[in-house]
Amino acid sequence: MRATVLMLLLVLAAADVSARDRDSFRLSMLPQKSSAPDTLHNRALEDMLSNFTRTQETAELPYDSWTFTAHRYLGYAIVAATATQIILGSMTWNARMEGKEPGTKSAHKYIGYTTAGLSLAQSALGYVDFWKLRGKESGKTKRMVHLGLSTLATAGFVTAAAIAYNSRQDIEDGTAAEEGKTFDDLYSNHRTAGIISGISVLFTVIVIEW
Amino acid sequence: MKRLIPILALIPVALGISEGRSETLTLKSGHVRYEVRLKTLGIGGDNVSAINRGVMGKIVIAGGGRIEGGIIVPVIGFDSNNTKRDQDVAKILKYKEHPAITFEVVEMAGEDLERVLQSDSGRVALKAKISAAGGSKVYDVILAFRTARSKEIRFTTHIDAKFSDFGIKPPRLGLILKTAPDRIELSGELVFEIERESESPP
Numbered sequence: 001m002r003a004t005v006l007m008l009l010l011v012l013a014a015a016d017v018s019a020r021d022r023d024s025f026r027l028s029m030l031p032q033k034s035s036a037p038d039t040l041h042n043r044a045l046e047d048m049l050s051n052f053t054r055t056q057e058t059a060e061l062p063y064d065s066w067t068f069t070a071h072r073y074l075g076y077a078i079v080a081a082t083a084t085q086i087i088l089g090s091m092t093w094n095a096r097m098e099g100k101e102p103g104t105k106s107a108h109k110y111i112g113y114t115t116a117g118l119s120l121a122q123s124a125l126g127y128v129d130f131w132k133l134r135g136k137e138s139g140k141t142k143r144m145v146h147l148g149l150s151t152l153a154t155a156g157f158v159t160a161a162a163i164a165y166n167s168r169q170d171i172e173d174g175t176a177a178e179e180g181k182t183f184d185d186l187y188s189n190h191r192t193a194g195i196i197s198g199i200s201v202l203f204t205v206i207v208i209e210w
Numbered sequence: 211m212k213r214l215i216p217i218l219a220l221i222p223v224a225l226g227i228s229e230g231r232s233e234t235l236t237l238k239s240g241h242v243r244y245e246v247r248l249k250t251l252g253i254g255g256d257n258v259s260a261i262n263r264g265v266m267g268k269i270v271i272a273g274g275g276r277i278e279g280g281i282i283v284p285v286i287g288f289d290s291n292n293t294k295r296d297q298d299v300a301k302i303l304k305y306k307e308h309p310a311i312t313f314e315v316v317e318m319a320g321e322d323l324e325r326v327l328q329s330d331s332g333r334v335a336l337k338a339k340i341s342a343a344g345g346s347k348v349y350d351v352i353l354a355f356r357t358a359r360s361k362e363i364r365f366t367t368h369i370d371a372k373f374s375d376f377g378i379k380p381p382r383l384g385l386i387l388k389t390a391p392d393r394i395e396l397s398g399e400l401v402f403e404i405e406r407e408s409e410s411p412p
Binding site: 043044049064072136 | 266267268269270278280282284286289291292293294296297300301309310312314
Protein backbone atom coordinates (compact mmCIF):
# COMPACT_ATOMS: atom_id res chain seq x y z
CA MET A 1 0.00 0.00 0.00
CA ARG A 2 2.83 2.38 0.92
CA ALA A 3 4.55 1.59 -2.40
CA THR A 4 1.38 2.39 -4.35
CA VAL A 5 1.02 5.76 -2.56
CA LEU A 6 4.66 6.57 -3.35
CA MET A 7 4.14 5.75 -7.03
CA LEU A 8 1.02 7.93 -7.15
CA LEU A 9 2.93 10.85 -5.64
CA LEU A 10 5.66 10.43 -8.25
CA VAL A 11 3.13 10.43 -11.08
CA LEU A 12 1.50 13.60 -9.72
CA ALA A 13 4.89 15.29 -9.43
CA ALA A 14 5.78 14.27 -12.98
CA ALA A 15 2.54 15.70 -14.35
CA ASP A 16 3.10 18.99 -12.52
CA VAL A 17 6.71 19.45 -13.69
CA SER A 18 5.86 18.63 -17.32
CA ALA A 19 3.05 21.18 -17.36
CA ARG A 20 5.33 23.93 -16.04
CA ASP A 21 8.15 23.07 -18.38
CA ARG A 22 6.01 23.33 -21.47
CA ASP A 23 5.89 27.09 -20.97
CA SER A 24 9.32 27.89 -19.77
CA PHE A 25 12.73 26.42 -19.91
CA ARG A 26 13.93 25.54 -16.45
CA LEU A 27 16.71 28.04 -16.19
CA SER A 28 17.19 27.27 -12.53
CA MET A 29 18.82 24.10 -13.75
CA LEU A 30 21.53 26.07 -15.54
CA PRO A 31 24.96 25.98 -13.99
CA GLN A 32 26.57 29.17 -12.70
CA LYS A 33 28.51 29.59 -15.95
CA SER A 34 26.87 28.68 -19.21
CA SER A 35 29.33 27.92 -21.89
CA ALA A 36 30.37 26.05 -24.92
CA PRO A 37 32.92 24.08 -22.88
CA ASP A 38 35.22 23.49 -25.77
CA THR A 39 34.61 25.54 -28.88
CA LEU A 40 36.05 22.72 -30.97
CA HIS A 41 32.95 20.80 -30.02
CA ASN A 42 30.56 23.53 -31.07
CA ARG A 43 28.90 21.05 -33.37
CA ALA A 44 26.09 23.36 -34.44
CA LEU A 45 28.51 26.06 -35.59
CA GLU A 46 30.74 23.52 -37.31
CA ASP A 47 27.74 22.19 -39.24
CA MET A 48 26.61 25.70 -40.19
CA LEU A 49 30.12 26.61 -41.29
CA SER A 50 30.51 23.41 -43.25
CA ASN A 51 27.23 23.98 -45.13
CA PHE A 52 28.14 27.61 -45.75
CA THR A 53 31.64 26.78 -47.00
CA ARG A 54 30.17 24.34 -49.53
CA THR A 55 28.05 27.16 -50.98
CA GLN A 56 31.14 29.39 -51.21
CA GLU A 57 33.40 26.98 -53.11
CA THR A 58 32.67 28.65 -56.42
CA ALA A 59 32.01 32.10 -55.00
CA GLU A 60 33.61 34.97 -56.83
CA LEU A 61 34.32 38.46 -55.65
CA PRO A 62 31.42 40.75 -56.50
CA TYR A 63 31.87 42.75 -59.68
CA ASP A 64 35.25 41.17 -60.29
CA SER A 65 35.68 41.17 -64.06
CA TRP A 66 38.27 42.15 -66.63
CA THR A 67 36.40 45.37 -67.44
CA PHE A 68 36.79 46.61 -63.83
CA THR A 69 40.47 45.63 -63.78
CA ALA A 70 41.17 47.18 -67.18
CA HIS A 71 39.26 50.33 -66.19
CA ARG A 72 41.31 50.68 -63.02
CA TYR A 73 44.75 50.28 -64.67
CA LEU A 74 43.76 52.40 -67.64
CA GLY A 75 42.72 55.04 -65.12
CA TYR A 76 46.17 55.03 -63.54
CA ALA A 77 47.74 55.35 -67.02
CA ILE A 78 45.49 58.31 -67.86
CA VAL A 79 46.35 60.06 -64.59
CA ALA A 80 50.06 59.66 -65.37
CA ALA A 81 49.55 60.82 -68.98
CA THR A 82 47.51 63.84 -67.83
CA ALA A 83 50.20 64.90 -65.36
CA THR A 84 52.82 64.58 -68.10
CA GLN A 85 50.67 66.54 -70.55
CA ILE A 86 50.16 69.38 -68.08
CA ILE A 87 53.94 69.75 -67.78
CA LEU A 88 54.66 69.33 -71.52
CA GLY A 89 51.73 71.57 -72.49
CA SER A 90 52.89 74.36 -70.19
CA MET A 91 56.45 74.13 -71.55
CA THR A 92 55.19 74.17 -75.15
CA TRP A 93 52.88 77.12 -74.52
CA ASN A 94 55.54 79.14 -72.71
CA ALA A 95 58.11 78.51 -75.46
CA ARG A 96 55.61 79.62 -78.15
CA MET A 97 54.73 82.73 -76.17
CA GLU A 98 58.42 83.58 -76.08
CA GLY A 99 58.61 83.02 -79.85
CA LYS A 100 60.76 79.93 -79.54
CA GLU A 101 60.36 76.55 -81.23
CA PRO A 102 59.44 74.19 -78.39
CA GLY A 103 61.39 70.93 -78.08
CA THR A 104 58.46 69.35 -76.29
CA LYS A 105 56.07 69.74 -79.26
CA SER A 106 56.26 66.18 -80.61
CA ALA A 107 56.06 64.50 -77.22
CA HIS A 108 53.07 66.68 -76.28
CA LYS A 109 51.35 65.85 -79.58
CA TYR A 110 51.75 62.07 -79.43
CA ILE A 111 51.04 61.75 -75.73
CA GLY A 112 48.00 63.95 -76.29
CA TYR A 113 46.56 61.73 -79.03
CA THR A 114 47.33 58.66 -76.90
CA THR A 115 45.59 60.20 -73.89
CA ALA A 116 42.52 61.04 -75.98
CA GLY A 117 42.41 57.47 -77.33
CA LEU A 118 42.88 55.94 -73.89
CA SER A 119 40.18 58.21 -72.49
CA LEU A 120 37.69 57.06 -75.10
CA ALA A 121 38.46 53.41 -74.28
CA GLN A 122 38.31 54.22 -70.58
CA SER A 123 34.90 55.84 -70.91
CA ALA A 124 33.58 52.88 -72.92
CA LEU A 125 34.75 50.48 -70.18
CA GLY A 126 33.36 52.80 -67.53
CA TYR A 127 29.91 52.78 -69.15
CA VAL A 128 30.01 48.97 -69.28
CA ASP A 129 30.91 48.83 -65.56
CA PHE A 130 28.26 51.41 -64.74
CA TRP A 131 25.69 49.23 -66.52
CA LYS A 132 26.86 46.15 -64.59
CA LEU A 133 26.38 48.01 -61.32
CA ARG A 134 22.98 49.45 -62.27
CA GLY A 135 21.15 47.30 -59.69
CA LYS A 136 23.45 48.31 -56.83
CA GLU A 137 21.88 51.13 -54.88
CA SER A 138 24.75 51.87 -52.52
CA GLY A 139 27.30 54.28 -53.90
CA LYS A 140 25.09 55.25 -56.84
CA THR A 141 25.53 59.00 -56.34
CA LYS A 142 29.29 58.59 -56.18
CA ARG A 143 29.28 56.54 -59.38
CA MET A 144 27.11 59.13 -61.12
CA VAL A 145 29.52 61.94 -60.15
CA HIS A 146 32.46 59.80 -61.32
CA LEU A 147 30.71 59.11 -64.60
CA GLY A 148 29.94 62.80 -65.17
CA LEU A 149 33.45 64.00 -64.36
CA SER A 150 35.20 61.32 -66.39
CA THR A 151 32.92 61.92 -69.38
CA LEU A 152 33.80 65.61 -69.14
CA ALA A 153 37.50 64.69 -69.00
CA THR A 154 37.22 62.48 -72.09
CA ALA A 155 35.26 65.16 -73.97
CA GLY A 156 37.97 67.67 -73.02
CA PHE A 157 40.81 65.42 -74.20
CA VAL A 158 39.11 64.65 -77.53
CA THR A 159 38.26 68.33 -78.06
CA ALA A 160 41.82 69.38 -77.25
CA ALA A 161 43.19 66.81 -79.69
CA ALA A 162 40.74 67.90 -82.43
CA ILE A 163 41.56 71.61 -81.96
CA ALA A 164 45.29 70.86 -82.05
CA TYR A 165 44.89 68.79 -85.22
CA ASN A 166 42.79 71.47 -86.99
CA SER A 167 45.13 74.27 -85.90
CA ARG A 168 48.11 72.32 -87.21
CA GLN A 169 46.27 71.81 -90.53
CA ASP A 170 45.47 75.54 -90.71
CA ILE A 171 49.13 76.42 -90.12
CA GLU A 172 50.40 73.91 -92.68
CA ASP A 173 47.96 74.83 -95.49
CA GLY A 174 48.44 78.55 -94.88
CA THR A 175 44.84 79.27 -93.78
CA ALA A 176 45.99 80.55 -90.41
CA ALA A 177 48.39 83.00 -92.04
CA GLU A 178 45.72 84.14 -94.53
CA GLU A 179 43.29 84.83 -91.70
CA GLY A 180 45.94 86.47 -89.58
CA LYS A 181 45.51 84.11 -86.68
CA THR A 182 48.13 84.09 -83.98
CA PHE A 183 49.30 81.07 -81.96
CA ASP A 184 47.14 82.32 -79.10
CA ASP A 185 44.07 82.47 -81.40
CA LEU A 186 44.71 78.94 -82.67
CA TYR A 187 45.55 77.20 -79.40
CA SER A 188 43.83 79.04 -76.54
CA ASN A 189 40.75 76.80 -76.80
CA HIS A 190 43.04 73.77 -76.97
CA ARG A 191 44.63 74.91 -73.73
CA THR A 192 41.25 75.54 -72.05
CA ALA A 193 40.00 72.06 -73.06
CA GLY A 194 43.20 70.51 -71.69
CA ILE A 195 42.91 72.35 -68.38
CA ILE A 196 39.24 71.30 -68.01
CA SER A 197 40.25 67.69 -68.67
CA GLY A 198 43.09 67.84 -66.15
CA ILE A 199 40.81 69.22 -63.42
CA SER A 200 38.13 66.62 -64.26
CA VAL A 201 40.67 63.79 -64.04
CA LEU A 202 41.90 65.07 -60.69
CA PHE A 203 38.38 65.21 -59.24
CA THR A 204 37.26 61.92 -60.73
CA VAL A 205 40.21 60.24 -58.99
CA ILE A 206 39.41 61.97 -55.70
CA VAL A 207 35.78 60.83 -55.94
CA ILE A 208 36.52 57.19 -56.63
CA GLU A 209 39.75 56.72 -54.71
CA TRP A 210 39.83 54.31 -51.75
CA MET B 211 4.42 -5.41 -12.69
CA LYS B 212 2.72 -4.29 -15.92
CA ARG B 213 1.50 -1.16 -14.13
CA LEU B 214 4.88 -0.53 -12.54
CA ILE B 215 6.88 -0.18 -15.78
CA PRO B 216 5.12 2.95 -17.16
CA ILE B 217 5.16 4.47 -13.72
CA LEU B 218 8.89 3.90 -13.39
CA ALA B 219 9.39 5.42 -16.83
CA LEU B 220 7.90 8.66 -15.56
CA ILE B 221 10.39 8.99 -12.73
CA PRO B 222 13.04 10.91 -14.75
CA VAL B 223 10.34 13.33 -15.96
CA ALA B 224 9.22 13.82 -12.41
CA LEU B 225 12.76 14.67 -11.42
CA GLY B 226 13.04 17.22 -14.26
CA ILE B 227 15.71 15.32 -16.18
CA SER B 228 14.08 15.57 -19.55
CA GLU B 229 16.61 15.42 -22.36
CA GLY B 230 16.21 17.46 -25.53
CA ARG B 231 14.69 20.44 -23.73
CA SER B 232 16.27 23.48 -25.31
CA GLU B 233 15.82 26.98 -26.68
CA THR B 234 16.81 27.77 -30.22
CA LEU B 235 17.51 31.34 -31.29
CA THR B 236 17.35 31.60 -35.06
CA LEU B 237 18.67 34.75 -36.71
CA LYS B 238 15.81 36.46 -38.47
CA SER B 239 17.43 39.66 -39.67
CA GLY B 240 20.28 41.96 -38.89
CA HIS B 241 23.62 43.27 -39.94
CA VAL B 242 27.20 43.68 -38.81
CA ARG B 243 29.40 46.66 -39.57
CA TYR B 244 33.07 47.52 -39.47
CA GLU B 245 34.60 50.97 -39.22
CA VAL B 246 38.21 52.02 -39.67
CA ARG B 247 39.85 55.44 -39.75
CA LEU B 248 42.05 55.68 -42.83
CA LYS B 249 44.97 58.07 -43.05
CA THR B 250 46.30 59.62 -46.24
CA LEU B 251 50.09 59.85 -46.30
CA GLY B 252 50.03 59.27 -42.55
CA ILE B 253 47.95 62.33 -41.76
CA GLY B 254 44.31 63.21 -41.41
CA GLY B 255 41.51 60.79 -40.97
CA ASP B 256 38.73 59.42 -43.11
CA ASN B 257 36.18 57.15 -41.46
CA VAL B 258 35.37 54.21 -43.69
CA SER B 259 32.62 51.78 -42.81
CA ALA B 260 30.89 48.85 -44.45
CA ILE B 261 27.75 46.96 -43.68
CA ASN B 262 27.08 43.26 -44.16
CA ARG B 263 23.46 42.12 -44.26
CA GLY B 264 24.19 38.54 -45.27
CA VAL B 265 24.61 37.38 -41.68
CA MET B 266 23.37 33.91 -40.73
CA GLY B 267 23.09 32.30 -37.36
CA LYS B 268 21.52 29.94 -34.93
CA ILE B 269 22.19 29.60 -31.23
CA VAL B 270 21.03 26.56 -29.31
CA ILE B 271 20.86 26.72 -25.54
CA ALA B 272 20.67 23.08 -24.61
CA GLY B 273 19.78 21.54 -21.27
CA GLY B 274 22.53 22.15 -18.78
CA GLY B 275 23.13 25.63 -20.16
CA ARG B 276 25.41 24.52 -22.94
CA ILE B 277 25.48 27.15 -25.70
CA GLU B 278 26.06 25.92 -29.22
CA GLY B 279 25.96 27.51 -32.64
CA GLY B 280 26.87 31.08 -33.44
CA ILE B 281 26.89 33.72 -36.12
CA ILE B 282 28.37 33.42 -39.60
CA VAL B 283 29.31 36.55 -41.54
CA PRO B 284 30.14 35.96 -45.23
CA VAL B 285 33.45 37.63 -46.04
CA ILE B 286 32.13 38.45 -49.52
CA GLY B 287 29.25 40.61 -48.46
CA PHE B 288 30.59 43.83 -46.98
CA ASP B 289 29.24 46.89 -48.75
CA SER B 290 31.09 50.16 -48.24
CA ASN B 291 29.75 52.00 -51.31
CA ASN B 292 33.10 51.29 -52.96
CA THR B 293 33.35 48.09 -55.01
CA LYS B 294 37.14 48.10 -55.13
CA ARG B 295 37.43 48.54 -51.38
CA ASP B 296 34.98 45.68 -50.76
CA GLN B 297 37.05 43.45 -53.03
CA ASP B 298 40.23 44.46 -51.19
CA VAL B 299 38.63 43.70 -47.82
CA ALA B 300 37.56 40.23 -49.05
CA LYS B 301 41.13 39.56 -50.18
CA ILE B 302 42.61 40.83 -46.90
CA LEU B 303 40.27 38.47 -45.03
CA LYS B 304 41.41 35.58 -47.29
CA TYR B 305 37.93 34.88 -48.62
CA LYS B 306 39.00 31.78 -50.55
CA GLU B 307 40.49 29.91 -47.58
CA HIS B 308 38.23 31.44 -44.92
CA PRO B 309 34.94 32.50 -46.52
CA ALA B 310 33.25 33.28 -43.21
CA ILE B 311 33.84 35.26 -40.06
CA THR B 312 32.37 33.42 -37.09
CA PHE B 313 31.13 34.65 -33.74
CA GLU B 314 30.45 32.20 -30.94
CA VAL B 315 29.70 32.57 -27.27
CA VAL B 316 32.29 30.76 -25.19
CA GLU B 317 31.24 31.81 -21.71
CA MET B 318 28.23 33.45 -20.15
CA ALA B 319 26.94 33.50 -16.60
CA GLY B 320 23.83 31.38 -16.07
CA GLU B 321 21.99 34.30 -14.47
CA ASP B 322 22.79 36.51 -17.48
CA LEU B 323 21.47 33.90 -19.86
CA GLU B 324 18.32 33.70 -17.76
CA ARG B 325 17.95 37.50 -17.98
CA VAL B 326 18.32 37.45 -21.76
CA LEU B 327 15.59 34.86 -22.11
CA GLN B 328 13.22 36.22 -19.51
CA SER B 329 13.67 40.02 -19.25
CA ASP B 330 12.35 42.60 -21.65
CA SER B 331 15.64 44.43 -22.00
CA GLY B 332 19.04 44.82 -20.44
CA ARG B 333 22.76 44.36 -20.87
CA VAL B 334 24.82 41.28 -20.21
CA ALA B 335 28.50 40.48 -20.30
CA LEU B 336 29.89 37.42 -22.02
CA LYS B 337 33.01 36.08 -23.62
CA ALA B 338 32.79 35.60 -27.36
CA LYS B 339 35.25 34.16 -29.81
CA ILE B 340 35.57 35.85 -33.18
CA SER B 341 37.39 33.97 -35.92
CA ALA B 342 38.48 35.58 -39.18
CA ALA B 343 41.12 34.97 -41.83
CA GLY B 344 42.44 31.94 -39.96
CA GLY B 345 42.98 33.78 -36.68
CA SER B 346 40.76 34.14 -33.65
CA LYS B 347 40.45 35.93 -30.35
CA VAL B 348 38.15 35.76 -27.34
CA TYR B 349 36.68 39.17 -26.48
CA ASP B 350 34.84 40.44 -23.43
CA VAL B 351 31.61 41.61 -24.97
CA ILE B 352 28.74 43.68 -23.60
CA LEU B 353 25.54 42.67 -25.29
CA ALA B 354 22.45 44.87 -25.10
CA PHE B 355 19.16 43.11 -25.68
CA ARG B 356 15.53 44.03 -26.05
CA THR B 357 12.54 41.81 -26.59
CA ALA B 358 11.05 43.03 -29.84
CA ARG B 359 7.89 40.96 -29.87
CA SER B 360 6.94 38.06 -27.70
CA LYS B 361 9.18 35.70 -29.65
CA GLU B 362 11.97 37.99 -30.81
CA ILE B 363 15.09 39.39 -29.19
CA ARG B 364 17.12 42.23 -30.68
CA PHE B 365 20.80 42.21 -29.75
CA THR B 366 23.22 45.06 -30.27
CA THR B 367 26.91 45.14 -29.51
CA HIS B 368 30.12 47.01 -30.21
CA ILE B 369 33.58 45.45 -30.12
CA ASP B 370 36.92 47.22 -30.31
CA ALA B 371 39.09 44.81 -32.24
CA LYS B 372 42.44 44.88 -33.98
CA PHE B 373 43.55 43.52 -37.33
CA SER B 374 46.45 41.90 -35.51
CA ASP B 375 44.00 39.93 -33.33
CA PHE B 376 43.44 37.78 -36.41
CA GLY B 377 47.02 37.83 -37.65
CA ILE B 378 46.22 40.42 -40.31
CA LYS B 379 48.48 43.33 -41.09
CA PRO B 380 46.66 46.69 -41.14
CA PRO B 381 45.97 47.41 -44.81
CA ARG B 382 47.82 49.94 -46.94
CA LEU B 383 45.73 50.65 -49.99
CA GLY B 384 45.05 53.05 -52.77
CA LEU B 385 46.77 55.01 -55.46
CA ILE B 386 47.63 57.76 -53.02
CA LEU B 387 49.12 55.95 -50.05
CA LYS B 388 46.35 55.27 -47.60
CA THR B 389 46.89 53.36 -44.40
CA ALA B 390 44.59 51.95 -41.80
CA PRO B 391 45.58 51.78 -38.13
CA ASP B 392 45.50 48.42 -36.34
CA ARG B 393 42.19 49.31 -34.69
CA ILE B 394 38.93 48.19 -36.28
CA GLU B 395 35.55 48.77 -34.68
CA LEU B 396 32.95 46.06 -35.09
CA SER B 397 29.29 46.44 -34.31
CA GLY B 398 26.17 44.46 -34.92
CA GLU B 399 22.42 44.53 -34.62
CA LEU B 400 20.77 41.14 -34.83
CA VAL B 401 17.19 40.02 -34.35
CA PHE B 402 16.65 36.42 -33.26
CA GLU B 403 13.46 34.44 -33.13
CA ILE B 404 13.13 32.22 -30.09
CA GLU B 405 11.85 28.72 -30.41
CA ARG B 406 11.21 26.85 -27.19
CA GLU B 407 11.37 23.11 -27.26
CA SER B 408 10.10 21.88 -23.90
CA GLU B 409 9.40 18.25 -24.65
CA SER B 410 11.62 15.37 -25.62
CA PRO B 411 11.49 14.47 -29.30
CA PRO B 412 9.45 11.32 -29.90
